[in-house]
Amino acid sequence: MLDLTNKSILITGGTGSFGKKFVEMVYQRHPNLKRLVIYSRDELKQFEMAQYYPQSNYKSIRFFIGDVRDAERLKRACEGVDIIIHAAALKQVPAAEYNPMECIKTNVFGAENVINAALDNGVQRVVALSTDKAAAPINLYGATKLCSDKLFVAANNMKGSRDLRFSVVRYGNVIGSRGSVVPFFMEKRKDGVLPITHTDMTRFNISLEDGVEMVFHALEHAWGGEIFVPKIPSYRITDVAEAIGPNCEQKIVGIRPGEKLHEEMITETDSLNTVETAKYYVITPSTPTWDVEAYMKAFNGRQVEMGFKYNSGTNTDWLNVDQLREQIREHVDADFSV
Numbered sequence: 301m302l303d304l305t306n307k308s309i310l311i312t313g314g315t316g317s318f319g320k321k322f323v324e325m326v327y328q329r330h331p332n333l334k335r336l337v338i339y340s341r342d343e344l345k346q347f348e349m350a351q352y353y354p355q356s357n358y359k360s361i362r363f364f365i366g367d368v369r370d371a372e373r374l375k376r377a378c379e380g381v382d383i384i385i386h387a388a389a390l391k392q393v394p395a396a397e398y399n400p401m402e403c404i405k406t407n408v409f410g411a412e413n414v415i416n417a418a419l420d421n422g423v424q425r426v427v428a429l430s431t432d433k434a435a436a437p438i439n440l441y442g443a444t445k446l447c448s449d450k451l452f453v454a455a456n457n458m459k460g461s462r463d464l465r466f467s468v469v470r471y472g473n474v475i476g477s478r479g480s481v482v483p484f485f486m487e488k489r490k491d492g493v494l495p496i497t498h499t500d501m502t503r504f505n506i507s508l509e510d511g512v513e514m515v516f517h518a519l520e521h522a523w524g525g526e527i528f529v530p531k532i533p534s535y536r537i538t539d540v541a542e543a544i545g546p547n548c549e550q551k552i553v554g555i556r557p558g559e560k561l562h563e564e565m566i567t568e569t570d571s572l573n574t575v576e577t578a579k580y581y582v583i584t585p586s587t588p589t590w591d592v593e594a595y596m597k598a599f600n601g602r603q604v605e606m607g608f609k610y611n612s613g614t615n616t617d618w619l620n621v622d623q624l625r626e627q628i629r630e631h632v633d634a635d636f637s638v
């Protein structure tokens with residue numbers, strides 16, 4: 301059992317969608333934290349979050365304004381911290397294409413700063429969030445997250461004798477997240493027309509709760525250098541349109557720059573180092589500091605077959621229209637109806 305009693309946690313991007321869900325769940329399960337530091341840039345988002353978590357009731361919570369690009373500030377914020385959850389990122393694909401260096405500074409240099417802050421402050425566990433767009437990336441956002449993943453995996457080679465493990469959690473589209481297809485179609489259905497990029501397009505689906513569960517899993521079980529990938533269902537974009545607007549016209553508008561027809565979380569090449577366990581796939585580091593056979597034994601895992609890839613288009617687990625509606629009610633809008 302994961303025991304966070306008296307632990308100090310810092311979460312970069314703590315005011316984002318993932319961050320807020322993490323804070324909610326960590327307080328439900330581990331109310332006896334020593335310190336929980338929310339680290340992000342915008343004071344308004346922190347002010348609003350502080351209304352939900354008043355210090356009178358949440359004695360361990362702290363709000364630090366800071367940028368992950370600012371190595372000095374991050375290092376100072378990590379003093380006395382045991383665990384870092386790295387969720388801060390720039391993640392809008394078109395904005396990253398248009399402002400590439402900004403995305404590189406936050407997602408790549410920011411990752412390096414997190415690693416150095418961990419190495420210099422006696423931090424014991426670091427879990428970084430990745431995305432399916434980092435596997436065989438075709439856009440700059442995905443490429444920066446792949447760089448970030450590589451930095452965190454390789455950081456385990458620099459830790460020396462420290463009791464410190466870096467690991468990565470990689471997952472796909474979060475249902476209902478800002479800028480994603482569900483809120484977009486919910487808005488568009490008022491016009492009676494739903495824009496479809498391509499009739500064959502598919503995506504993986506995960507809830508924020510399951511994303512947070514994976515981070516807890518990584519905190520408890522990581523040996524260092526793993527990329528954890530959840531076993532999750534896929535959906536067809538046309539089924540999401542049918543679920544939200546069954547009477548709407550589906551208008552084909554063409555695939556957008558930087559978009560894939562299907563997302564991938566484990567490429568054929570990754571599969572050479574991939575272990576399957578009951579709930580997760582684990583991409584093990586190509587130069588692990590531990591024995592992969594022992595790892596498989598410890599987690600009842602097995603090496604995946606040669607040529608395996610985990611792709612939203614060839615997934616064996618699918619959400620149908622009714623299940624999508626249930627997901628929307630459960631995770632996005634309890635009053636949703638068609």
Ligand SMILES: NC(=O)c1ccc[n+]([C@@H]2O[C@H](COP(=O)([O-])OP(=O)(O)OC[C@H]3O[C@@H](n4cnc5c(N)ncnc54)[C@H](OP(=O)(O)O)[C@@H]3O)[C@@H](O)[C@H]2O)c1
Nearest residue numbers: 313315316317318340341342367368388389429431474477
């Ligand atoms: N949402 C998805 O569908 C999805 C899917 C797969 C993976 N992910 C990954 O999950 C992580 C969290 O995503 P999310 O959906 O929670 O994103 P989000 O809602 O956009 O939140 C991003 C957070 O990062 C902070 N931030 C941004 N730039 C920063 C910087 N330079 N320094 C410090 N803080 C910064 C933001 O606050 P300020 O703007 O105030 O700084 C905010 O708190 C990201 O790493 C993302 O790549 C997301």
